Amino acid sequence: MRLLERLRGKKPSQSDKKKKGNSNYAYAVTRVRAMKSKLLPKESYPRLLNMGIDEITRFIQESEYKNDVDELAMKYSGGDLAEHALNRNLALTYDKLGRITSGELNYLITAYLKRYEIWNIKTLLRGKLYNASVEDLLEFLIAAGQFTYTFLSELASKATYQEIVEALRKTEYYPVLQQFDGTNLAHIENELDKVYYSNLFEAIGEPKSKDRKLIAKFVKLEVDVKNLSNLFRLKRAGVEQSDEIMPLMIEGGLELKPEKLAPLPYDDFVNSLQKTQYWDAISSFIDQETASLTALEGRLIRYYLESATTYSHASPISIVPVMDYIIHKNNEVNNLRIIFRGKEAGLDDNLIKDQLVVI
Amino acid sequence: MVDAATAAAVAPVAAPLLDAAGLKALGAAIAIAGTGIASGWAEKDIGSAAIGAMAENEALFGKGLILTVIPETIVIFGLVVALLINSA
Structure with a gap:
């Protein structure tokens, strides 16, 4: 039922929001906390900075990214392999969060993860505008929102941005995307972000309970x-x-x-x-x-991450620890990407280190 | 008269619904039922949390199991009380 409603893009009715027992917070939160404990510890970043690209690939192959690196190793190599593996892992992790949660928790997480739909739309539009190849585009797509990887690859293989906008006709972003004329990309990107945040605030609703207030x-x-x-x-x-x-x-x-x-x-x-x-x-x-x-x-991002952890301790059995994990995972992937791309471009280690947000 | 007296003597005397033994049994039943529900309720969340942790890390099986059965003490107290009631 919930799935059907989600597919139709309906918000859950008032009675759904009250069904707290459905969310099974204890299960989801403990599982997510166990997942968070597997994130790379901060001690590993100085070590990673001392390695070459192949060594780093091997290092992440021995960690949580093993399956992703293994599966993609046939198709890509070097920095591309890492980029694809990181994106794939991020998408699968967020997809997993969608699968292990239910009820109110799932609804809010889905609303939060829509940011990747926006990210993908932005990437596609930018790519098409500057005539990026389909392979290049695929490298930066993260299939974490409601759009599947197959759907996104189809979009990427379209010839022009107009076709992409048309293909997104049924989504909530269409009214904004319609205004895109090939010259106002920055404006469209800002508007998409605003649509995302207003939808998210609407999904959270008027917070009454403690954990809703925290989120x-x-x-x-x-x-x-x-x-x-x-x-x-x-x-x-x-x-x-x-x-x-x-x-x-x-x-x-x-x-x-x-x-x-x-x-x-x-x-x-x-x-x-x-x-x-x-x-x-x-x-x-x-x-x-x-x-x-x-x-x-x-520093600001770091402050944000630390505050999220503090909130998650203030409300241990709620959605906040899950959010905390989502942003920490994202941060880890960003850090690894920075190291990879920095090494590939031959940047100085100190310069790369300054870009990392390590907690 | 005779008939009525005979009838009264023959008719079985209705036992009171709750005598001392019945009340004891009822008390013991409430002790067991209440604590049983309480431990079940407590174990529900701990159990699902333990499963969640175990799904990510199998090594947590032992800890999860122990934590899950800790509220079992509640029902053991209930059992002890029930036995005490019955033996008193």
């Missing part, structure tokens, strides 16, 4: 972190007009009020952040001349 807070924190990174980027680039900044901001943050921060010059903007919870995390990286933006963004 709402969790998503709001994420919105704040995104807005804050964007604000820093814009401010450092010298953009101070509200009407240029506001279309790039996502609504529904926790503490930040983008409409107040947008018109401020850099120094005032930084000063106004002193009262927020993010200040301790970013205070040593705000100097416009010396501190790098990457380090600042890394």
